[in-house]
Amino acid sequence: MKSPTLSLLLSGLLLAGGAHATDADHIRASHAWIRVLPGALPAGAYVTLENDGEQPVALRGAGSTVYAEVMLHQSSRAGGMSRMSMVDALNVPAHGKAELAPAGYHLMLMQPNAPVKPGDTVTLTLQFGDGSTLATDFIARPANALDAGDGHADHAMPAMDHGAMPHGH
C-alpha cells in the first residue's frame, strides 16, 4: 500500500535529514558521571557536551528509566550563600563546549526506582532544543568522588573551587 504521497514525504524527510542533522547529531558527550548519595536522596549528574555544529545547541533536560524525575539545575553562590535553581536550558555554543560540573550546572536525579550503587552504569537520555535526544551512559561514583574518575582532569591537588567554573578545563 505504497502511496505516491507517502513516498514523496519519505524522500523529502530523508533529504531534509541529510541537509539538516539534528542537534543530537552534533553533540558529543563525555566524562558522564553521577554522584551517588545514600538511600533515595537526590543525586547530581555531570557531563561534558561538545558541539561540532555551526549552530548553538540547547540542552533542555534529560529522561531516565531509573529516576522518576530529572531536572536541569544550576548551583550558584552570591553574598556567601549557596543556592540551587531550576533552569530551562543550557546553551552549548557552536564549535564549543558546555560542562555540567559540581557547583555549576547539573542534572538533579530524583526518586530512583532501584538502588544505584557506585560502579553501576545508568543511561540518561539527553534532550535538546529541536526535540532530538542522545542516550548517554553515566557511571555511578561514590559520594566523595570529585569527578568521573576517568583521568580527565589532574586532581593531585584539587582546588576548593574545582568545578566552580563551567569552562575551567
Place this chain on the structure above:
Amino acid sequence: MKPRHWLRPALLFLLLAAGLLLGGCHRGEPLPFRLTNISGHMPDLDFKLTDDSGKAVTGADYRGKVVLLYFGYTHCPDVCPLTLAQLHVVMQRLGPLADGARILFVSVDPARDTPAIMHAYVNAFDKRAVGLVGDARSVEALSKRYRSAFTREPSSADGTYEVSHSSAIYVFDRDGRARVLATPSASQDDLVHDLHLLLDTGATP
C-alpha cells in the same frame, strides 16, 4: 657610680620585654594563617544539638578536637556533597593528624534530616564527619551565632524544596575558639596549611 644608673633601666626594659614575650607565648602567638583569620572576632563553638547517633551534644563535647563547621542538608545533591568531598580530600592530606579534627555538618533542613539519614550521609564522605540535627530554633541560634544564614525556598508542585545556605566553613581550635573562615573558593592547600598549624602546635593543648 655611672654604670648602675645605666644598668637599672636596661634591666627593667629586658624584664619587661621578656615578660611581654612570655605573655605572648602563653596566650598563643598569632599563627600565620593563610585563610581569613577570625580569631577574636567570632564567638567560641557552642550549641545544643543531636548527633547522628541520636545523642544530645554540645560544643563542649568537641573540645580537644579541631572543628570544621559547615551548614548544609542531605537533599542537596551538588554543592554540599562537593564541599564534603573536598573536606574529605583535605582530611586525607592531613594523614594521621586528621584524627585530631572533626567535620561537623549541621543540617539546615530540620524537617527532613533525621540522625539516621545524617549518619548515612556524612559517613559516605569521611569517617571523621559528624552530622548534627536540631529543632529549627537551635539550628538558627547556631547559624546566627556565626552570622550565617539559611532560607527554605518555596516548595515545588511535588512538595520538594531547596534550602539556600551559607557556604562558608568555620574552623575552631581545640579550645573551641573560632580561628579561620574558609570560603568555597579558598584554596585547598591553604586549608591544609592552616589545619596543620592548629593540629601541630601546642598552642592549644
